[in-house]
Amino acid sequence: MKTFALYNLKGGVGKTTTCVNLAYLAASEGHRTLVWDIDPQGGATYLLGKKTKLKGGIHKLLQPNTKLPRIIKPTIYDNTYVIPSDISTRELDVVLNEFKRPNHRFKKLLKGAKRDFNYVFIDCPPSLGTAIENVFHAADFILVPMIPSRLSEHAYGRLCDFFESQGYDSRKLVPFFTLVDERKRIHKDTIKQFRKDKRKVLRSSIPYAASVERMSQERAPIHAFAPKSKGAFAYRNLWQELKWFRKLKPLWQFPTQEAS
Numbered sequence: 006m007k008t009f010a011l012y013n014l015k016g017g018v019g020k021t022t023t024c025v026n027l028a029y030l031a032a033s034e035g036h037r038t039l040v041w042d043i044d045p046q047g048g049a050t051y052l053l054g055k056k057t058k059l060k061g062g063i064h065k066l067l068q069p070n071t072k073l074p075r076i077i078k079p080t081i082y083d084n085t086y087v088i089p090s091d092i093s094t095r096e097l098d099v100v101l102n103e104f105k106r107p108n109h110r111f112k113k114l115l116k117g118a119k120r121d122f123n124y125v126f127i128d129c130p131p132s133l134g135t136a137i138e139n140v141f142h143a144a145d146f147i148l149v150p151m152i153p154s155r156l157s158e159h160a161y162g163r164l165c166d167f168f169e170s171q172g173y174d175s176r177k178l179v180p181f182f183t184l185v186d187e188r189k190r191i192h193k194d195t196i197k198q199f200r201k202d203k204r205k206v207l208r209s210s211i212p213y214a215a216s217v218e219r220m221s222q223e224r225a226p227i228h229a230f231a232p233k234s235k236g237a238f239a240y241r242n243l244w245q246e247l248k249w250f251r252k253l254k255p256l257w258q259f260p261t262q263e264a265s
């Protein structure tokens with residue numbers, strides 16, 4: 006099982022849109038795919054056509070004896086399942102902080118889904134609390150959509166610093182550009198500079214496209230209603246690049262004195 010999270014401290018950058026489209030593409034290749042919506046806005050739940058209702062609320066989901074199959078809902082799309090979000094999801098950080106090791110709950114929970122799913126996509130809220138630290142521990146890769154601007158670059162730099170200062174594995178961070186408007190000089194220049202600085206960024210990017218914007222109207226992944234559109238093509242390219250990602254080997258660490 007491979008876990009991708011969609012994260013950025015900024016809102017409105019395409020996290021939810023990307024999460025749903027990538028999950029659809031993975032599932033359409035026959036992989037059992039779970040979307041876990043941890044954003045109280047419930048955008049991913051909505052786009053997958055489900056009610057924003059979590060049975061027993063977030064408190065129940067996080068209890069050690071909760072059986073995931075009772076909470077996971079099928080969607081109308083083959084191989085695609087969802088852990089919906091509802092308004093109780095806003096209490097995620099509070100509930101997590103009641104546990105002894107509050108940052109490791111998600112990892113434990115996902116272990117229970119290991120046999121049932123090939124892919125998990127986590128749609129994150131734009132915050133940086135205990136839930137997000139859980140994501141940083143549990144996800145194999147953290148996909149960071151960025152609108153090309155100096156401000157996004159700055160925010161991404163801050164995220165990298167946070168990873169380093171907290172001892173997270175920064176190889177997990179996978180930035181890519183979204184809502185790209187090739188006609189805008191600032192977009193072109195930012196992308197060029199980012200690559201020139203040899204900063205890690207995916208080759209594929211997602212253009213600003215009316216077809217992508219229509220997803221909220223159609224309440225569906227883009228490939229379900231406009232499979233030949235520019236947006237659908239871009240998301241296919243993104244998935245082609247990501248699906249070959251292999252899990253990272255743990256970083257080699259100096260043995261501590263006690264261990265040697």
Ligand SMILES: Nc1ncnc2c1ncn2[C@@H]1O[C@H](COP(=O)(O)OP(=O)(O)O)[C@@H](O)[C@H]1O
Pocket residue numbers: 015016017018019020021022023048183184185211212213214215217218219220221236
């Ligand atoms: N590539 C795109 N082209 C046009 N509109 C987009 C694109 N990606 C996202 N949007 C629109 O931008 C808004 C924010 O996207 P969303 O995925 O909800 O961002 P986030 O989850 O980061 O807050 C939504 O209205 C969505 O339809």
Ligand SMILES: [Mg+2]
Pocket residue numbers: 020021022044046048129
């Ligand atoms: Mg969102």
